[in-house]
Amino acid sequence: MHDLQPDFEQLRQACQRMRKNILKMTHRAKGGHPGGCLSAIDILGVLYLEIMRIKPDNPTWEGRDYFFLSKGHAVPALYAVLAECGYIQAEELAAFREMGSRLPAYPSNEDTPGVDMASGSLGQGLSIANGVALAAKLNGTEQRAYVMLGDGELHEGQIWEAMLSSAHYKLDNVCAIVDYNRLQLDGPLDEVKSLGDLRAKWEAFAWNVIEIDGHNLEEIYNAFLAAAEYKGKPTVILANTIKGKGVSFMEDEVGWHAAGPSDEELEKAIEELS
Amino acid sequence: MEQIAPREAYGKALIKLGDINEKVVVLDADVSKASMTYMFRDSYPERFFNLGISESDIVGTGAGFAIGGKIPFVNAYANFLLGNAWEQIRISVCYANQNVKIIGHNIGASSGKDGPTHLPFEDISLMRVLPNMMVIEPADGIEMAKAVVALAEHKGPAYLRVGRVPTPVVTKGEDVFEIGKANICREGEDVTIIACGVMLSKALSAAEGLSKEGISVEVINLHTIKPLDKDTIMKSVRKTKGVVTAEEHTVIGGLGGAISELLGESYPVPIRMVGVRDRFGLCGTYDELHQLLGLTTENIIGCVKELINLK
CATH class of the missing domain: 3.40.50.920 (Rossmann fold)
Structure with a gap:
């Protein structure tokens, strides 16, 4: 964790840069889930640029904090932030979804520097975070495990198994973030299968719950600090977000779950972000 | 002919392994008495983790331990573990190529009178189809002990099949056990x-x-x-x-x-x-x-x- 207050204006500019990269990637690949990337990117930006102890020039540094993108379909957002940090070059982003490239359609630890775990099959990330957090406790290190979950992903039963495990083992070095954008592939979450009172559910599972605006960089930053300081329980950050955030015609539109923008749409979106 | 229960040989071998390799951690899904991992728990309580009746979670947790540099042995009844958590084994273990040892217990007719739900005759097939996965079934208790050591030395996903019922000892202590060598x-x-x-x-x-x-x-x-x-x-x-x-x-x-x-x-x-x-x-x-x-x-x-x- 960095000691100085971040320069939030600089951070905002970095997030806008990453938004543009996400749009370029999903435009070129004609897909790749831009909606859920744009809802997640501010959180990823704060996490990678201000919170996590990492060494981009030494991705497998033993003392690193861990991040797992359990909602693996938002991987363009992860690649954008990896490029912003310097794990990969920005030029390489053009290889997203290309056969044999280091940037496949879902996270792959075997392919991409800075990616610690494969995902793409929903529901698996929190268990992974618990495992690495338990290993850190066993080793007596201060390492932390961050995992981003999709809201629709919470339909998966494994998440709830893992929620019990994190609480049982009092994994205060685990921090889960729910990208709560309220839209999934088939439509609004509340129409497909409602999560009900999500805050009450996490609290009932003995988690420390922090609710924030997932696009307010200062709130995101403070939530991560508070999570790190909270002892005895794992913390979940329920981040209220907007799918497609930052691009007027994409915001809150379910159609942008998977599809990439056309030439004209890309141009318009980049213009809005500039 | 001397008989040894494979699970007993497994449980004892884990204790020895725990002594020589401190990276070894043992995870169990509420079957530590049947899997005999309770022996490891009693020797190394800080390296034993009961995840309860949550097969999907235990596999993922094992993968997390592997990322953290540990060598996790993940134990449950073979059918429940491989059946419930096949997709977790497929992605979090095999595709991610994590150093996780999947241990399937009560295999074949081991659980006899418990009947069809508890008699896994499909586990080898389920693991064989997965890229990066290795599949091992030792012949007897003596070979089981060697397999446990070999599994920890091999870096990568592996499945070990462990029976419950005492079976005849047919191999010798001096026989060489090498993974992949019949x-x-x-x-x-x-x-x-x-x-x-x-x-x-x-x-x-x-x-x-x-x-x-x-x-x-x-x-x-x-x-x-x-x-x-x-x-x-x-x-x-x-x-x-x-x-x-x-x-x-x-x-x-x-x-x-x-x-x-x-x-x-x-x-x-x-x-x-x-x-x-x-x-x-x-x-x-x-x-x-x-x-x-x-x-x-x-x-x-x-x-x-x-x-x-x-x-």
Whole structure:
């Protein structure tokens, strides 16, 4: 964790840069889930640029904090932030979804520097975070495990198994973030299968719950600090977000779950972000 | 003949392993008495984690431990573990190529009277189809102890099949156990029997009986079902030109399936498979079930004779 207050204006500019990269990637690949990337990117930006102890020039540094993108379909957002940090070059982003490239359609630890775990099959990330957090406790290190979950992903039963495990083992070095954008592939979450009172559910599972605006960089930053300081329980950050955030015609539109923008749409979106 | 329960050999081997390798951690899904991992728990409580009845979660947690530099042994009943958590094993373990050891307990007819829900005859197949996965079923308690050590030394995903019922000891302490290297237990000329687990003891009994009738059988202990030791198998089969496989498991996709795939493609010879024939078990004792399912010395003998008659 960095000691100085971040320069939030600089951070905002970095997030806008990453938004543009996400749009370029999903435009070129004609897909790749831009909606859920744009809802997640501010959180990823704060996490990678201000919170996590990492060494981009030494991705497998033993003392690193861990991040797992359990909602693996938002991987363009992860690649954008990896490029912003310097794990990969920005030029390489053009290889997203290309056969044999280091940037496949879902996270792959075997392919991409800075990616610690494969995902793409929903529901698996929190268990992974618990495992690495338990290993850190066993080793007596201060390492932390961050995992981003999709809201629709919470339909998966494994998440709830893992929620019990994190609480049982009092994994205060685990921090889960729910990208709560309220839209999934088939439509609004509340129409497909409602999560009900999500805050009450996490609290009932003995988690420390922090609710924030997932696009307010200062709130995101403070939530991560508070999570790190909270002892005895794992913390979940329920981040209220907007799918497609930052691009007027994409915001809150379910159609942008998977599809990439056309030439004209890309141009318009980049213009809005500039 | 001396008998050892594979699970007991497994539990004891884990304790030794825990002593020599502090990276080893043991995870269990509320079956530590049956899996005998309670022995490891009592010796190294800080390295033992009971995740409760949550097979998907325990596999993912194991993968997390591996990322953190540990060597996790993940234990549960084979059918519940591989059935419930197959997709977690597929992605979080195999695709991610994590150093996780999946340990399936109460395999085959082990749980006898518990009946069909508790009798996994499909686990080898479920693991064999996964890229990066290794599949091992030791022949007896002595080999089990060696397999546990070898598993920890091998870096990568692996599946180990562990039985509950005491079975005859047929290997020796000095026999070399190398992952992926089949052992020829008995040399012969007329037919090759390839077996794993408890069926190796029955294969050896069959070979002994047949020798009295002048039939010379070669017996191979195929403790590693994946990766297949093609050299040892092909060398034997080129000589005998006939194969009987024997496993306490379905023949579909198991050891018999693996051998059939190999020989069908590269050296077609007549094959007979002793194993479970596309069915569930029943409630019954271990011996009753082996009888019912044809997992017997007599059945192996009959299959060898069929092949002799074809010659």
